[in-house]
Structures are given as C-alpha cells and as structure tokens.
C-alpha cells in the first residue's frame with residue numbers, strides 16, 4: 462500500500478468539510494421493528510455513531526411516505542415519531558463528530574399489496590417487475606403495479622419535498638435522492654418499465670422529468686448544496702430492471718443536466734453484476750461519467766482499500782462509498798489508516814431485527830490504540 466492514501470485526504474463537499482473520502486453507502490438493515498417504523502434509541506444511534514469516523518454516512522433507504530415502502534421494518538421520514546427518532550440519532554452522530562445524509566426512498570413497484578392494505582403498489586407503468594418482495598409473511602411474488610396518475614406523481618413529488626423538510630428538521634447534514642437500483646425513479650427512466658405516452662413517458666426528457674421536478678421541489682425547502690443523488694446506469698437483470706438501447710443515453714442526459722444544479726454530489730454505482738455480455742450496457746461507470754459531470758462524483762460497488770485509493774488517484778472519482786465492508790467494520794477509516802485486515806460480514810443478519818450483526822461488530826483499530 463502506497464504511503465499516501467487518497468481515501469484519507471479531507472474533502473470539501475460543497476461547503477461541508479469531510480475529514481476523509483470514505484463514505485458509508487446506504488444500506489437497508491430492517492431494524493425499525495416498531496409500529497411507527499421509527500429509529501430506536503440504543504440501536505440505530507449506536508450503529509451509526511460507531512461508524513461516525515466515515516467522511517460521510519448515508520443512511521439506509523428511508524421511505525418518504527406510507528405508500529413508498531416495500532420492505533419490512535425500514536424506517537420512514539414522514540411522521541413526527543420518525544423525525545424525533547432521527548433527531549436523536551443525529552444528535553449522537555454529531556456529538557461523535559460525524560456527518561450524515563438520509564437516503565429518501567420510494568420503491569415504486571418493488572413492493573407488495575401486503576404493505577398497502579391490499580392496494581397495488583405504484584409505478585410508471587402497469588408492468589410487473591417479475592421479482593419478489595420480502596413481506597411480513599416472507600417472500601411473495603411481485604404483482605402488476607398501478608400506473609401512476611398525474612395526481613399520484615404530483616403527490617409523490619410533494620412527499621419527497623416534505624421528507625426533505627423533515628430531514629432538515631431532524632438535523633441531517635443533507636439528503637440523498639434514491640433514484641437508483643430499480644426503484645421508482647429508475648422505473649420512470651427505463652423504457653422497459655415506462656411505457657407511458659403522456660409528459661412522463663416516451664422521450665428521454667419525459668422519462669427523466671419526475672426526477673427534475675423532485676429536485677426542484679426539494680430545493681424549495683433546503684439548500685441545493687445539501688442534496689445528493691444516486692444513479693445505477695448499468696443495472697440489468699436485478700431489481701426487475703432491463704436495459705435497452707435508450708438506457709445509457711437517458712443516464713447521459715440526466716447526468717449532463719445535473720450540471721445545471723449545484724448539488725452536494727452525484728453518487729454512481731459500477732455494475733452490480735457481470736453485464737459484459739449485455740447489449741447497451743456500460744462496464745466502467747466512473748470512467749464514462751467523470752468527464753460528463755462537473756460536480757463531486759462519489760463511486761460505489763465492490764471497492765476495497767486499494768481500488769478505492771486508485772479510483773481517486775486516477776481522477777475518476779472524488780469519494781468512494783463502501784457498503785458491506787461498513788457492516789462488519791465500524792472503524793473502516795481507522796483500519797485503512799493502519800492497514801488492518803477487514804472483518805467478514807454475516808449475510809444472515811443483514812435484515813433481521815435487533816442488535817446481533819448490527820452493533821456487535823468490533824472496532825479493532827480503536828481497540829488496539831486503547
């Protein structure tokens with residue numbers, strides 16, 4: 462490992478000073494198993510505070526409304542109890558000198574009627590993702606969603622705006638719009654999931670419209686430089702998504718247009734699976750989009766210490782987001798600094814309630830220092 466680690470250099474995130482470039486990626490952990498789906502004292506605060514040395518923490522996806530949900534026990538950011546819960550978490554994280562953005566989430570069709578009193582989940586078009594939804598009764602096949610009316614779209618944009626306002630009330634340092642991984646916005650972007658023939662479908666501009674309307678609405682309640690956004694252009698064959706010849710041109714359009722805004726960052730994912738044989742897919746996302754985007758570029762998926770330092774050194778990203786390594790290495794930054802081997806994560810406890818596999822991973826580096 463070269464002496465100088467780019468990951469450990471400070472970074473000015475459009476006004477927010479980060480002590481390093483190691484970001485904790487958003488990860489659903491399904492611990493909000495209370496009727497309010499609010500963060501729990503002694504659990505969520507401990508989990509995030511343990512990871513406060515990250516340059517930036519991005520929380521787990523948090524539903525912006527009741528109808529935005531698609532997984533069991535995920536926290537929300539639409540009710541008073543949820544705002545209070547997150548406020549408590551932020552207080553602890555800030556006391557530990559951490560910084561935290563909340564990921565605002567609407568799953569769209571990646572849900573099940575069980576979450577909506579029997580009503581259909583919403584999406585761009587009435588097309589079943591042919592996937593599975595993990596409900597309170599276990600895995601169930603997804604259904605054909607309801608195509609959103611213009612009223613549904615306008616209400617959802619408002620729900621994002623309210624959630625952003627709530628995030629500010631809960632003392633978050635910023636928000637990340639979850640427009641990635643096959644969820645609602647992504648369902649609008651891709652021609653295979655969006656067959657609308659109104660102003661939200663058809664052309665590339667129309668399919669991206671809901672996203673820009675959402676950013677514009679959110680800008681009314683919080684500073685633009687605290688808004689981040691996540692995209693996964695080459696997602697194919699998972700989360701119900703299928704690429705076509707217009708997928709990459711759509712992301713090119715979105716990313717170029719994001720230059721008109723003064724956002725905190727653009728968070729991109731390298732392909733989640735092997736898409737080398739997939740027509741129309743792009744294999745190197747950071748390399749393609751770095752020249753197209755003028756602001757801060759955060760990159761994710763599959764990075765380790767070496768490749769994380771390298772991607773920054775090569776100038777293809779400013780920040781690197783780590784997902785699974787952060788589950789089992791709360792002191793990831795210190796481990797990188799001291800070149801300490803990483804601990805393995807336990808997939809069995811990714812999404813189960815309680816402390817096990819959540820707040821019981823050891824901070825080895827700090828322990829050694831003590």
Ligand SMILES: Cc1cc2nc3c(=O)[nH]c(=O)nc-3n(C[C@H](O)[C@H](O)[C@H](O)COP(=O)(O)O)c2cc1C
Nearest residue numbers: 486487488489521522761762763764783784785811
């Ligand atoms: C348990 C788990 C939960 C996840 N939940 C989310 C989520 O809520 N929002 C999101 O954008 N990505 C989510 N992801 C994806 C991660 O943010 C990240 O993209 C992925 O783990 C790849 O990065 P890694 O190789 O560093 O783990 C999740 C991943 C895992 C493993």
